[in-house]
Amino acid sequence: MDISKEKLEWLYTTMYRIRRFEETMLEQTFKGNAMGVTHPSDGQEAPPTGICAHLTDKDWIGSTHRGHGHCIAKGLETDKMMAEIMGRATGQCGGKGGSMHIADFSKGMLGANAVVGASIPLAVGAALTAKYKGIENESIGVSFFGDGASSQGVLHESMNLASVWKLPVVFACENNGYAEATPAWYAVSTDDIASRAEGYGMPGVVVDGMDVFAVYDAAGEAIARARAGEGPTFLELKTYRFHGHFHADTPLNYRTEEEEEYFRERDPLKSFEKRVTEQKLMTAKKLKGIRDAIEKEMVDAVEFALNSPMPDAEALYSDVYVSYSNPIPGLR
């Protein structure tokens, strides 16, 4: 396998961190410690991990309501993410954004976005900046979105723009088969969303989104194309969310047990472990060491968040603008 030892470790660490972050964050949500709705992404670890493995802090990603995995893969710190979900002043956005709006501009993370499809053109804009500055080779835009978002007009406008301007963009469609309860076979006019890429003059590739190596390889090619100035690529990553749409959802109301079982058998972490140990690329002991470290990280993240202060009352009014001459705090 053409992949360094460090990279392999990073892939596993990142996927396991996402898995445990989602499980831990759900626990905290059910304990009443989150201040709003949360959308877990466990099961979908491979797409953000396999893609972000090729990115640096100078590359930009756009994300969705199901954004924790994208954040983690882009290098955000889990303690600040947990604190954000708990609405704390130490959170990634000072407690003002919440689970659906985690961003870190220092890490090239343009923000999770709660309006389906809304973040797609932001990654196109980041790619425009790169092209404008002549730094495509070191700064590209990756847009993460779901099968549901593929029905939004803004995706189609964004694909066309990226194509006619030959921008360094990767459209990363995480097709987990459902948008809320709506199956993709009902709402999407084609079996392979990637087939639409052709109409926009870019390669469209269907990828096994439960296999981080498949994602890693496909993303490597797409990103190399972008960095070489050859324009956008569309990746459709067929994946599955293990939990419901949001924390309190009951997915068996619209998915079958057989289907869930089918994908659980394709658990991206399990297949990773099997493959690297069988091929003697990593030892079981090494894998366990990584898991243990993450377990501790999660305990620390929760503790950090729970012990963090709430934002000051003044935070309600701050950062609406950079400057504004006659602000209106609530009229009271």
Added chain:
Amino acid sequence: MTIQQAISPLGPGYDGVPGEEKRFRDVFRDTLRAEMQRDPDVFLMGEDISGGFDKDTKEPLDAWGGPFAATKGLVQEFGPERIRDTPISEAGFVGAAIGAALTGLRPVVDLMYFDFVTVAYDQLLSNAAKSRYMFGGQTRVPLTLFARSGAGTGHAAQHSESFYSMLAHIPGLKVVVPSDPYSVKGLLAAAIRDDDPVFLVNDKKLINLTGFVPDEDYIIELGKGRYTRRGDDVTLVGMSYTSIACQQAAEILAADGIEAEVIDMMSLSPFDEDILLESVMKTNRVVIVDEDTPRASMASEFAAVIADKAFDYLDAPVKRVTAPHSPVPYNKGLETAFMPQPEDIVGTVRNMLARG
């Protein structure tokens, strides 16, 4: 006060009229059902309004039943043609609803959260609202839309807006804001039967409120407000959930011997100027309460009308109690501070009366 425990204080005072205490959400669904039974041209579109389909039979599962289960059960009765699940394509299906309305149907669209209005705003503004006018009165657009607004549920910046004025600003579009089970029945029925496009904004905080609802078929005339409390000392003007906050403030004030009159506007475009002026001319003081941000808001619009037409009757400046000019924050404490609370209204009234 938690949302579940709140009991809508707004009753019409129907002594002896047959009816029952019902939840807002149930009344909403029952009214949709009744309108669909009444008129076969009425049908509903939106995301997951039934939700989920069996892979083999292609039959709807009704697994979601609409946002907040608002439409649960309707697909069994009316089928997937009339309870039509859409892809996530707000501009597309709102536009298609307008096209269907222009050609003889009476569509109802569930836009889920108010914040998604903007995805479909071009269709609303340029097509729904203007077709009749710019085509010289040849056509009508009997379209109803609804969406859930309001802070208070931890949905954060992109799922919590109450930008009423963004809708009321559009000539050609009507806007209604029910505040209890009684008003949602009358306003939703009126909206669906109306031949113009009507947007019903439904504050999330109202969904589980209960209140008295007459059994009889009735509509509430679009453009009419109502008194939900009579008093001589000050007028409190509410809309949607702030009508409840006004009612609660009035009760706190009453304990101090201050008798507030409360107006629930119910319609924002057209709106009831007469009731505003009548009350202000009697109480000579007015506080307008709006969860929308204050710039170019309904609160500002009502204040302007009062200043224009009842200036000589005012004993104090018109006061507005509104959200700050900011997006909705996630943190619970900040979010609570964002929303006008009964105590904020009480404080404003006390200051106003202290002025003399």
